[in-house]
Amino acid sequence: MAGSWDDGAEPMLRELAPQVLGAVIRRFRDFAAAEDAVQEALIAAVVQWPRDGVPENPRAWLIQVAARRMTDHQRSESARRRRETDAAMHYGYLAPAPDFEPDSMQDDTLILLFMCCHPALTPSSAIALTLRAVGGLTTAEIARAFLVPEATMAQRISRAKQSIRSSGVPFRLPTQQERAERLRSALHVLYLIFNEGYTSSDGLELQRCELSLEAIRLTRAVHSLLPENAEVLGLLALMLLTDARRAARTGPNGELIPLAEQDRSLWDQGRIVEGVRLISTALPKGAVGPYQLQAAVAAVHDEAVRVEDTDWPQILALYEVLRRMSDNPMVELNYAVAVAMVHGTARGLALVGALDQGGRLAGHHRLHAVRAHLLETAGEGPGAIEEYLLAAGRTTSQPERNYLLTRAARLRDAVAARDPGPAMRRLPRLDHSD
Amino acid sequence: MKYILMMMMSKDNMKADPITSWPHEDIQAHIGFMMNLNRELRASGNLVSAEGLAGPEQAVIVRAGQDGAPVTDGVFPESKEFLAGYWIVDVETTGQAYAIAARASAAPGPGGIPLNMPIEVRQVMSGPPEEFV
Numbered sequence: 001m002a003g004s005w006d007d008g009a010e011p012m013l014r015e016l017a018p019q020v021l022g023a024v025i026r027r028f029r030d031f032a033a034a035e036d037a038v039q040e041a042l043i044a045a046v047v048q049w050p051r052d053g054v055p056e057n058p059r060a061w062l063i064q065v066a067a068r069r070m071t072d073h074q075r076s077e078s079a080r081r082r083r084e085t086d087a088a089m090h091y092g093y094l095a096p097a098p099d100f101e102p103d104s105m106q107d108d109t110l111i112l113l114f115m116c117c118h119p120a121l122t123p124s125s126a127i128a129l130t131l132r133a134v135g136g137l138t139t140a141e142i143a144r145a146f147l148v149p150e151a152t153m154a155q156r157i158s159r160a161k162q163s164i165r166s167s168g169v170p171f172r173l174p175t176q177q178e179r180a181e182r183l184r185s186a187l188h189v190l191y192l193i194f195n196e197g198y199t200s201s202d203g204l205e206l207q208r209c210e211l212s213l214e215a216i217r218l219t220r221a222v223h224s225l226l227p228e229n230a231e232v233l234g235l236l237a238l239m240l241l242t243d244a245r246r247a248a249r250t251g252p253n254g255e256l257i258p259l260a261e262q263d264r265s266l267w268d269q270g271r272i273v274e275g276v277r278l279i280s281t282a283l284p285k286g287a288v289g290p291y292q293l294q295a296a297v298a299a300v301h302d303e304a305v306r307v308e309d310t311d312w313p314q315i316l317a318l319y320e321v322l323r324r325m326s327d328n329p330m331v332e333l334n335y336a337v338a339v340a341m342v343h344g345t346a347r348g349l350a351l352v353g354a355l356d357q358g359g360r361l362a363g364h365h366r367l368h369a370v371r372a373h374l375l376e377t378a379g380e381g382p383g384a385i386e387e388y389l390l391a392a393g394r395t396t397s398q399p400e401r402n403y404l405l406t407r408a409a410r411l412r413d414a415v416a417a418r419d420p421g422p423a424m425r426r427l428p429r430l431d432h433s434d
Numbered sequence: 435m436k437y438i439l440m441m442m443m444s445k446d447n448m449k450a451d452p453i454t455s456w457p458h459e460d461i462q463a464h465i466g467f468m469m470n471l472n473r474e475l476r477a478s479g480n481l482v483s484a485e486g487l488a489g490p491e492q493a494v495i496v497r498a499g500q501d502g503a504p505v506t507d508g509v510f511p512e513s514k515e516f517l518a519g520y521w522i523v524d525v526e527t528t529g530q531a532y533a534i535a536a537r538a539s540a541a542p543g544p545g546g547i548p549l550n551m552p553i554e555v556r557q558v559m560s561g562p563p564e565e566f567v
Contacts, residue, residue: 255462392454393489393491394489398486405454406458406461407458409456409458410458412455
């Protein structure tokens with residue numbers, strides 16, 4: 001009857017958590033209380049299953065225990081509710097409610113994701129709530145990943161639940177019209193979770209790369225719910241193709257290693273193959289979105305066996321499409337880099353100069369960093385050093401500052417030795433192309 | 435007991451030139467030293483938190499205006515002295531806090547020579563004694 005508790009049981013609990021939570025919210029319509037009830041049910045499972053064996057239908061078991069906790073909770077809240085909850089309890093004990101069907105389980109996970117990534121929430125609240133409710137991470141785990149005290153993260157999660165309650169977001173699948181918008185928010189939140197783990201790895205905090213892995217796991221789950229959606233495919237591909245370079249991105253002291261200097265034998269070929277397959281499936285599906293284009297750029301980089309084999313004209317073409325689609329100054333900056341690689345640094349530098357005049361990116365550290373790289377490529381050492389130092393003074397990322405300082409120093413050493421050295425073929429650091 | 439160890443930078447108290455002018459091996463050695471120190475403090479359970487701060491070229495002074503809204507002054511690109519970063523450590527004795535500060539102070543500068551930079555050490559005030567709670 002009962003299965004045994006083994007290593008597979010805990011990942012299974014994590015998989016089940018959002019489905020159980022979705023089912024309980026669907027039934028009781030109270031996000032915060034449902035979350036507590038599901039946590040209690042999960043704790044009960046961790047205590048009881050190793051002792052008594054894993055129940056035949058773990059999902060139903062968890063839903064039943066959580067529902068019982070909910071009714072207990074609601075019963076203690078007010079006498080008025082008692083009659084209703086008795087009825088609910090009756091259901092809970094005797095038979096699963098009709099909406100506990102496996103089909104709606106899938107919808108429940110998706111609704112839960114849409115709820116957690118509601119546009120009414122700030123990105124940081126949405127991230128925390130998604131990791132907690134959909135990812136099944138504990139508050140302590142999320143706090144560790146973001147390097148904040150557990151109490152801070154607990155507050156953030158509780159504020160997020162509060163905003164959901166007061167905004168009256170209903171627990172139902174959004175209408176067809178709303179759905180595209182909600183999916184866009186959800187994918188953005190998953191993208192932010194991935195970036196949090198990817199861009200801030202300082203070589204000490206291994207938890208943070210687990211955040212990237214969690215984003216990949218959640219995006220895979222969304223992909224299994226919406227297998228035909230091209231942007232979901234694109235985002236998953238982008239994450240895999242970017243994460244493939246993780247081992248090569250940082251040196252022994254956590255220093256950043258730019259794309260052009262990475263040891264490509266350290267790249268994860270399995271991830272590259274899977275990412276390329278996904279993006280190749282996505283692109284012919286019609287509407288091409290920004291994640292697919294970024295994934296395509298990442299694929300071009302990953303497929304170059306040596307840095308000098310990089311197909312820059314193709315990257316330039318992809319950025320041309322991307323900049324028509326989005327109003328993102330970082331895309332413009334990356335476009336300028338691609339122009340420099342294809343048409344020469346002078347053309348690239350002119351575009352960067354225009355961006356510096358143009359407003360939103362003026363004085364941004366990334367802009368100075370790109371200009372520094374282009375000037376270095378053009379052999380203009382003193383100008384490049386100056387721009388590296390400007391960028392170093394403005395970035396708020398420690399590893400990035402270390403990288404920029406080192407870069408300036410190395411160039412100054414080379415200039416002093418009157419030997420331009422092997423520094424001339426370096427590519428600028430891009431969002432995900434480093 | 436908790437102590438804050440503040441790494442104060444100024445033109446006057448630094449024996450060496452600013453880090454932006456060091457050879458690159460020396461910058462790397464300095465960064466490696468700091469990361470290693472933090473790793474050790476974390477492993478020994480003494481580290482509460484450690485942060486480096488963004489450059490003083492971005493710092494502003496904020497005061498409340500008449501209506502309580504923030505009024506900013508600055509940026510002050512020529513600040514003479516600034517806080518570059520800090521550690522908060524949890525130790526048994528004041529001496530241990532001093533010892534950690536001395537190690538941090540001796541971070542290598544140009545040519546691997548210890549910088550011996552000044553680290554201000556101050557005790558972090560604790561909560562009220564139990565009888566007051």
